Amino acid sequence: MSSAHAIIITIGDELLIGQTIDTNSAWLAQQLNSFGVDVAKRVAVGDDASAITTALDDALTTAKIVIMTGGLGPTSDDITKPLLCNYFGGKLVTNEAVLTHVKELFARRNRPILPVNLKQAEVPDNCTVLFNKMGTAPGMWFQHGDQVVIALPGVPFEMKAIMEQEGIPALKRLFSGHHIVHRTLFTAGEGESFIAQKLTDFEAQLPAHIGLAYLPDSGMVRLRLTGRGKHQKALEDEVAALQETMAKTLADIVIAKEDIALEAILGRALLHKQKTMGVAESCTGGTIGHYMTMVPGSSAYFKGGIVSYANELKINLLGVPAATIADNGAVSEPTVIAMVQGAINVLQVDYAVAVSGVLGPDGATDRVPVGLVWIAVGDKDTVKAREFRFHYDRERNKEMAAKTAMLFLLKFVNSRRS
Amino acid sequence: MSSAHAIIITIGDELLIGQTIDTNSAWLAQQLNSFGVDVAKRVAVGDDASAITTALDDALTTAKIVIMTGGLGPTSDDITKPLLCNYFGGKLVTNEAVLTHVKELFARRNRPILPVNLKQAEVPDNCTVLFNKMGTAPGMWFQHGDQVVIALPGVPFEMKAIMEQEGIPALKRLFSGHHIVHRTLFTAGEGESFIAQKLTDFEAQLPAHIGLAYLPDSGMVRLRLTGRGKHQKALEDEVAALQETMAKTLADIVIAKEDIALEAILGRALLHKQKTMGVAESCTGGTIGHYMTMVPGSSAYFKGGIVSYANELKINLLGVPAATIADNGAVSEPTVIAMVQGAINVLQVDYAVAVSGVLGPDGATDRVPVGLVWIAVGDKDTVKAREFRFHYDRERNKEMAAKTAMLFLLKFVNSRRS
Numbered sequence: 001m002s003s004a005h006a007i008i009i010t011i012g013d014e015l016l017i018g019q020t021i022d023t024n025s026a027w028l029a030q031q032l033n034s035f036g037v038d039v040a041k042r043v044a045v046g047d048d049a050s051a052i053t054t055a056l057d058d059a060l061t062t063a064k065i066v067i068m069t070g071g072l073g074p075t076s077d078d079i080t081k082p083l084l085c086n087y088f089g090g091k092l093v094t095n096e097a098v099l100t101h102v103k104e105l106f107a108r109r110n111r112p113i114l115p116v117n118l119k120q121a122e123v124p125d126n127c128t129v130l131f132n133k134m135g136t137a138p139g140m141w142f143q144h145g146d147q148v149v150i151a152l153p154g155v156p157f158e159m160k161a162i163m164e165q166e167g168i169p170a171l172k173r174l175f176s177g178h179h180i181v182h183r184t185l186f187t188a189g190e191g192e193s194f195i196a197q198k199l200t201d202f203e204a205q206l207p208a209h210i211g212l213a214y215l216p217d218s219g220m221v222r223l224r225l226t227g228r229g230k231h232q233k234a235l236e237d238e239v240a241a242l243q244e245t246m247a248k249t250l251a252d253i254v255i256a257k258e259d260i261a262l263e264a265i266l267g268r269a270l271l272h273k274q275k276t277m278g279v280a281e282s283c284t285g286g287t288i289g290h291y292m293t294m295v296p297g298s299s300a301y302f303k304g305g306i307v308s309y310a311n312e313l314k315i316n317l318l319g320v321p322a323a324t325i326a327d328n329g330a331v332s333e334p335t336v337i338a339m340v341q342g343a344i345n346v347l348q349v350d351y352a353v354a355v356s357g358v359l360g361p362d363g364a365t366d367r368v369p370v371g372l373v374w375i376a377v378g379d380k381d382t383v384k385a386r387e388f389r390f391h392y393d394r395e396r397n398k399e400m401a402a403k404t405a406m407l408f409l410l411k412f413v414n415s416r417r418s
Numbered sequence: 419m420s421s422a423h424a425i426i427i428t429i430g431d432e433l434l435i436g437q438t439i440d441t442n443s444a445w446l447a448q449q450l451n452s453f454g455v456d457v458a459k460r461v462a463v464g465d466d467a468s469a470i471t472t473a474l475d476d477a478l479t480t481a482k483i484v485i486m487t488g489g490l491g492p493t494s495d496d497i498t499k500p501l502l503c504n505y506f507g508g509k510l511v512t513n514e515a516v517l518t519h520v521k522e523l524f525a526r527r528n529r530p531i532l533p534v535n536l537k538q539a540e541v542p543d544n545c546t547v548l549f550n551k552m553g554t555a556p557g558m559w560f561q562h563g564d565q566v567v568i569a570l571p572g573v574p575f576e577m578k579a580i581m582e583q584e585g586i587p588a589l590k591r592l593f594s595g596h597h598i599v600h601r602t603l604f605t606a607g608e609g610e611s612f613i614a615q616k617l618t619d620f621e622a623q624l625p626a627h628i629g630l631a632y633l634p635d636s637g638m639v640r641l642r643l644t645g646r647g648k649h650q651k652a653l654e655d656e657v658a659a660l661q662e663t664m665a666k667t668l669a670d671i672v673i674a675k676e677d678i679a680l681e682a683i684l685g686r687a688l689l690h691k692q693k694t695m696g697v698a699e700s701c702t703g704g705t706i707g708h709y710m711t712m713v714p715g716s717s718a719y720f721k722g723g724i725v726s727y728a729n730e731l732k733i734n735l736l737g738v739p740a741a742t743i744a745d746n747g748a749v750s751e752p753t754v755i756a757m758v759q760g761a762i763n764v765l766q767v768d769y770a771v772a773v774s775g776v777l778g779p780d781g782a783t784d785r786v787p788v789g790l791v792w793i794a795v796g797d798k799d800t801v802k803a804r805e806f807r808f809h810y811d812r813e814r815n816k817e818m819a820a821k822t823a824m825l826f827l828l829k830f831v832n833s834r835r836s
Contacts, residue, residue, distance in 0.1 A: 015460065016447055016456070016457040016458070016459075016460065017447055017448065017451050017457070017631070018443070018444040018445060018446070018447035018448035018449075018451065020444070021439065021440070021441055021444050022439075022440065022443075023439055025433075025436070025440075025462070026433075026436035026437070026438070026439050027436060028436070029433075029434055029435050029436035030435065030436035030437075031436075033435050033436065038434070039434040039435070040434070040463075040464070040469065041434075041461060041462065041463050041469065041473075042433065042434065042460075042461070042462035043459065043460070043461050043462075044443070044459065044460035044461075045458075045459050046458070051458070051459065055459075058476075182435070191529065192491060192492060193492045193532045193534045193535050194529070194530075194532065196492065196532075196534055197532050197534065211431075213431055213432060213465075214491065215432055215437065215438070216491075216573070224432075224437070226431075226435070259437070279704070279725065281704070281707070283711070284708075284711070285704075285707045285708055285710060285711025285716075285720070285722075286697070286699070286703075286704030286705065286706065286707025286708040286710075286711065286723065286725065287704065287707075287708045287711075288704065289699070289703045289704025289705075289707075289708075289725045289727070290702075290703055290704040290705045290707075290708040290816075292703060292704075293701070293702070293703025293704065293705075293727060293816070294812070294813060294816070296778070296779055296780055296781075296812060297780060298703075298727075299727055299728065299781075302703070302727055303727055303728040303730075303731060304703075304724070304725040304726050304727040304728055304731045305704065305724075305725040306722070306723075306724060306725070306735075307697065307704065307707045307722040307723040307724070307725065308722050309707070309711060309716075309717055309720055309721055309722040310717065310721040310722055312721075312766070313721060313722045313765060316766075317722075317724075317735075317764070317765075346735070347731065347735075348730070348734075360714070361714055362714055362715060363714075363717075391526075391552075392552060392575060393575070394712070394714060395712060396575050398708075398711070398712070
């Protein structure tokens with residue numbers, strides 16, 4: 001743990017009843033990490049003065065930096081501003097710059113300004129105002145000896161704008177002591193424990209200032225190396241060399257040397273070969289297309305697809321012979337092979353992937369149990385098909401089927417010469 | 419705050435460097451709330467024994483229930499199990515039921531079992547094992563006087579399965595002193611503040627033992643009434659009557675009187691009319707199909723769709739005239755109308771929905787800014803189209819576009835006589 005570590009306190013009842021998922025903390029942690037500040041703890045408390053005070057007391061016993069988000073809005077359940085003002089012994093005064101900004105914001109949106117909105121321009125006289133050009137609630141920077149407490153609004157894009165423009169540059173000047181370097185290896189096809197066994201010697205030899213974490217997700221495992229040190233360049237080289245060693249040990253299962261989504265890896269492979277792809281989705285119902293189009297610019301390689309949930313669409317749109325389905329079933333090797341061939345033909349793409357299965361909880365037949373999924377990938381010359389079996393609930397089986405299909409296609413694309 | 423409040427502790431370095439967004443806490447909070455347990459605080463700490471111990475010490479000073487997630491995997495960065503065993507003064511022993519399960523799991527997946535996997539069957543002898551049928555790491559229930567500490571694996575679907583099957587029923591038996599009744603009204607088309615204004619009198623007259631929460635999501639707002647009391651039947655009647663009053667006040671915007679996903683409401687409306695639907699998705703890339711097929715049994719009304727991400731597929735597969743796109747652009751009223759007509763024709767469905775837009779961050783043109791989306795819905799007689807504008811990032815714009823499209827279709831289906 002570095003000497004200058006941070007604690008993040010998020011405030012709001014909505015965080016304690018499961019209504020809001022906290023994305024601010026993850027973003028703040030990434031930013032702080034980037035200039036060498038570790039986050040030692042994250043705490044979420046409700047809109048409750050004593051809970052907030054206790055959390056702040058606790059944090060200030062160890063942390064050099066305390067970042068608080070939420071509780072700065074105009075409504076009555078937002079109590080952080082007067083509390084902090086009081087905590088550090090100040091009083092609320094109107095800040096003219098903030099007042100002008102709030103008035104302008106309401107004028108621009110053509111809305112009447114209410115007294116509660118004008119109150120947002122009141123700030124403690126013992127803090128530095130962090131200007132919020134995206135909204136009405138300003139951020140506040142309290143200096144407490146050599147400790148810093150920053151209070152920010154909870155709305156993510158307001159919080160981010162304030163930190164990017166003012167908070168982070170100021171924190172960097174004060175606290176940028178050592179560096180933190182992350183490197184991630186993305187693997188697919190083997191489980192966490194298999195990889196751990198392969199890396200036993202590697203892990204035993206890791207120096208104390210470099211750690212390795214396993215991050216499993218849907219049949220893939222990300223391996224993250226984290227190094228800490230005084231000299232950025234030397235540290236980067238050291239971590240990069242270790243990543244390379246690890247990549248060699250795991251050569252068969254590495255699919256990327258960075259922290260990136262599977263759909264982006266597949267997209268990059270297609271871009272690199274200047275090829276296009278399409279989908280023929282039955283049981284996944286559009287999930288593969290949904291993932292593929294998460295990537296900005298995916299239109300360069302993803303052309304589209306046929307969601308042939310009903311068998312007649314497999315026949316009418318993809319040209320799967322009716323006899324193939326009648327003889328083998330919709331969930332079968334011949335059907336998914338015909339779906340891929342049909343998709344390449346109809347969508348006029350270089351590669352296609354097809355999925356047909358039973359995701360559950362209903363829909364099993366004598367021949368096809370719940371969780372059985374056939375996947376095929378191919379180009380105009382070659383089609384490969386495989387049977388998979390997933391053992392989870394419908395939602396998870398769907399996600400697994402879609403990701404397994406993308407991974408299968410990635411391997412196929414990488415295996416082709418051109 | 420009820421007398422039996424809970425604290426949630428999430429464990430893992432990945433939570434402190436911003437690599438993982440914690441969704442477990444929100445789910446756990448919702449579950450605990452449902453039977454009357456409030457969450458007082460959420461804390462996230464790293465894979466660090468002293469931080470975990472401190473967090474647990476703190477939590478046990480006030481909370482009746484402490485739920486810990488993460489840190490139970492087979493690899494060396496997972497340290498929670500031995501720590502808890504030690505904390506409560508037990509020792510690790512092999513649990514035969516878990517051992518059998520782990521062996522079966524590996525056999526079924528056709529993978530060799532490793533010593534680290536066998537270690538997962540070691541559990542503290544002072545805890546009750548919460549069986550994990552979805553994975554290898556069991557949950558653990560420690561009884562500490564009248565306090566309960568539950569440790570769960572961090573993988574969301576494993577954690578949920580364990581809690582649903584064992585943890586929550588057991589907690590309910592112990593801590594559900596009074597009854598809690600929830601009733602939800604699902605509205606669409608108006609914002610939170612508009613609804614709040616309409617419900618001012620209603621809220622003012624709510625008795626103290628019944629609360630109302632606003633749960634906004636993608637242009638829809640769920641209104642959840644929560645009643646607490648000793649007599650279940652009387653409480654249920656009271657909350658049901660209040661829901662009815664609220665439904666009358668908001669008649670124009672109510673789309674369901676229960677807490678149910680939009681895709682299930684749409685599915686039910688189609689089933690009721692014995693009609694089918696299909697999709698023609700451009701910018702959403704399959705997201706609507708992905709949502710629609712989340713519902714078990716959706717094949718009764720969802721036949722499939724065309725993902726026409728590339729313009730040539732709009733022309734070749736949906737029969738959109740090339741001139742329509744050339745003259746008006748792919749993101750335009752005439753294009754989405756032609757897409758719906760094409761989808762009804764090609765997919766042979768009763769209703770279709772079409773979406774075309776620019777989700778960002780790139781792809782804007784002189785005519786079409788980022789966030790502009792055209793949506794059309796219709797049947798063979800009538801097609802309606804509307805322009806929408808979303809102001810978020812790509813992922814959120816995609817979700818908003820898909821949900822808005824489903825809502826638009828739901829209203830259309832409900833408006834048709836047959």
